[in-house]
Amino acid sequence: MLYYLFDYLNDINFPGAGLFNYISFRSAMAVITSLAVSLLIGKRIIAYLQLKQIGETIRDLDLAGQMAKKGTPTMGGIIIIASILIPTLLFAQLSNIYILLMILTTVWLGLIGFIDDYIKVFKKNKEGLQGRTKLIGQVGLGLMVGIILYTSDDAVIRQKISPSETTTVVTAQNQTTSVTTEAVWGEEIKSTKTTIPFLKNNEFDYTDVVRFLGDSAQTWGWIVFILITIFIITAVSNGANLTDGLDGLATGSSAIIGATLGILAYVSGNMVYADYLNIMYIPDTGELVIFLAAFIGATVGFLWYNSYPAQVFMGDTGSLTIGGIISVIAIIIHKELLIPILCGIFLVENLSVVMQVSYFKYTKKRFGEGRRIFLMAPLHHHYQKKGYPEPKIVTRFWIVGILLAVLTIVTLKIR
Numbered sequence: 139m140l141y142y143l144f145d146y147l148n149d150i151n152f153p154g155a156g157l158f159n160y161i162s163f164r165s166a167m168a169v170i171t172s173l174a175v176s177l178l179i180g181k182r183i184i185a186y187l188q189l190k191q192i193g194e195t196i197r198d199l200d201l202a203g204q205m206a207k208k209g210t211p212t213m214g215g216i217i218i219i220a221s222i223l224i225p226t227l228l229f230a231q232l233s234n235i236y237i238l239l240m241i242l243t244t245v246w247l248g249l250i251g252f253i254d255d256y257i258k259v260f261k262k263n264k265e266g267l268q269g270r271t272k273l274i275g276q277v278g279l280g281l282m283v284g285i286i287l288y289t290s291d292d293a294v295i296r297q298k299i300s301p302s303e304t305t306t307v308v309t310a311q312n313q314t315t316s317v318t319t320e321a322v323w324g325e326e327i328k329s330t331k332t333t334i335p336f337l338k339n340n341e342f343d344y345t346d347v348v349r350f351l352g353d354s355a356q357t358w359g360w361i362v363f364i365l366i367t368i369f370i371i372t373a374v375s376n377g378a379n380l381t382d383g384l385d386g387l388a389t390g391s392s393a394i395i396g397a398t399l400g401i402l403a404y405v406s407g408n409m410v411y412a413d414y415l416n417i418m419y420i421p422d423t424g425e426l427v428i429f430l431a432a433f434i435g436a437t438v439g440f441l442w443y444n445s446y447p448a449q450v451f452m453g454d455t456g457s458l459t460i461g462g463i464i465s466v467i468a469i470i471i472h473k474e475l476l477i478p479i480l481c482g483i484f485l486v487e488n489l490s491v492v493m494q495v496s497y498f499k500y501t502k503k504r505f506g507e508g509r510r511i512f513l514m515a516p517l518h519h520h521y522q523k524k525g526y527p528e529p530k531i532v533t534r535f536w537i538v539g540i541l542l543a544v545l546t547i548v549t550l551k552i553r
Contacts, residue, residue, distance in 0.1 A: 140228045158229075161404070161424050165431040168225040172432040176221040176439025180214075184443060184450045187211035210448055213255045214440065215456020219248045221436035222429070222463075230428045235292040236470050239283060240429050240463065246282075247375060247462040250275040251454035266454065276375055276462075280368030283466055287367075288360050294326040295472070296419045298412075321413040326421065330359040332472045333418065335479065335549040341418065342475070370474050371465045377484030378461030380491060380516045385448040386441055387518060387532045391483045391539045392460045393437040398480055398543040399467050400430040405550070406471045415550050423471050433463060446529045480546040483539050490517040 141164065147155035157163045188211050222244055230237045254267035287293045302321040330344040344366065345359030382388035405411040407424030437460070443449045452460075464481065468474045478485055494515035502508035513523035521531045 139232075141231055161427050164229040164428050165400075168229045168428050168431040169435040171225040171228065172221045172435025173439045175224050176217055176436055177442060179220060180217045180439065180443050180450070183214065183217055184211055187213060187450065207448070210451055212259065212451040212453040213252070213455050214444065214450035215248065215251060215255075215452040215454070215459060217443075217450070218436045218440050218452060218456045219244060219459060221439055222432045225432040225435065226429050229432075231425050234422055234425045235286070235290050236423060236426050237429060239286060239466060239470065240426070242282070243279060243462045243466045244459055246275070246279050248455060248459045251456065251458040254454040254458075272458075273372065276372040276458075277368050279462065279466075280371040281364065283371065283469065284360075284364030284367040287470070288328070288364065292422065293328070293470075294421065295329045295331070296323045296326055296421060297329075298322070298416075298419070299324050302413050321409075323409065323419060329418075329472075330356075330363045331418065332475055335476055335546075336553060338553045340553055366474070367469055370469060370477060371462055373488065374465035374468075374477060374481060374484060375458045375461030377481065377488040378464070379454060379457040380487045381484055381518070382452060382457040383516060384518050384522075384528050384532050385446040386444050387535055388457055388460065389437050389441045389444050389452065390532065390536045392464065393434050393441070394536065394539045394543050395464055395480055396430050396433045396437060398546055399464065399471075399473075400427050400434070401547060402473055402476075402550075403427055403430060403467065403471050406473075417550060418472050420471060426467060426470065430467065446532065476546050476549065479542055479549070482542040483535055487516040487518070490520070491515045 141158055145155075145158065148159065223241065226237065226241065232238070250267070250272060254272060257263050258266040299322040331341045332344070334340050334342045343359065344362040345355050347362050348355050348358040351358050378388055378392065381391060403423050403426040405415055406418060406420045407422060407426070409419055412419035440452065440456070444452065461484070465474070465477065468477050468480070490512055493511050497511050498508040512520040514520055518531055518535065522528065
């Protein structure tokens with residue numbers, strides 16, 4: 139909203155209004171506003187949740203420190219959602235298709251998570267929203283995101299026809315000078331291409347999967363893309379949900395991932411950097427940096443209250459939303475195949491549960507007694523069972539998350 143106000147003021151030459159044309163300035167304002175909102179409303183929301191006795195139910199009291207968490211307010215994801223949406227509405231360009239998609243994602247998954255938490259807390263049903271219903275909601279979002287990216291004329295890329303080149307020229311006075319020719323970019327096109335890490339020719343087209351279908355391959359390529367979109371959104375949002383088991387673990391990990399996506403979104407939406415890094419140029423994705431700045435501010439601000447010992451838990455309201463935001467942004471900037479690296483923490487948490495459940499069922503069927511790979515799943519609870527203090531587990535997971543974030547950025551050059 140403020141973006142359009144200052145755009146008008148800039149048109150009438152109001153001093154300083156031109157600052158709002160810079161993504162860097164609006165991003166800085168978004169992160170500051172997001173931090174301020176989360177800190178200001180966080181205390182009040184926590185007090186309200188305590189007054190209404192909206193507390194967490196602890197399922198395994200044998201874990202170290204779990205008894206002390208009983209009754210801690212949950213549904214704190216409301217703080218995160220408000221701290222993301224308010225700065226986005228203030229500083230982002232609301233006509234941008236990608237910003238609209240992120241607002242849709244935030245509200246949609248926030249609502250699903252809120253209903254789940256509401257059933258757990260107010261209806262006293264520990265199972266919450268039925269898994270099938272939750273899955274339908276996630277699939278529905280994936281379907282909407284995929285279809286919008288397919289149909290919108292604003293969701294396009296520009297392919298490079300020829301790269302920029304620097305040549306040395308000898309002048310008539312026998313002096314040398316360097317002349318740089320700018321890269322030549324083609325027209326804006328719809329594309330099902332994505333980025334593959336560590337490969338020299340680092341682009342993969344989903345259409346290639348169905349190339350054998352001939353003339354209809356392009357249409358079926360988009361169907362493959364939509365199916366991949368649904369899978370990624372479901373997997374990452376569930377991964378974030380499983381990671382939210384220790385104080386600050388999901389929050390801190392998400393802030394690290396958000397900062398990395400901000401870098402990737404900025405270079406993807408900047409013609410100069412896209413040329414230099416030889417990556418896909420995706421017009422208008424730079425605007426996502428404002429949204430991600432708000433996302434980082436929201437997660438860091440929430441960490442103020444969620445760090446050990448937590449004063450509030452985000453609940454499914456926050457964790458499903460965070461996972462959805464991360465996955466949709468990665469899909470928008472055509473970097474979804476980097477998710478296994480960037481979201482490695484979410485991935486191993488997901489895999490630990492799948493492995494534990496699968497192995498238990500297999501051994502029970504074969505030996506008549508279920509056996510376990512881990513002392514407890516998800517993985518962070520395994521380390522709790524081994525006696526590691528909670529803050530140490532969280533800090534070490536953050537360190538691994540930072541290393542994975544650095545590796546993700548390095549993939550831009552290592553091929």
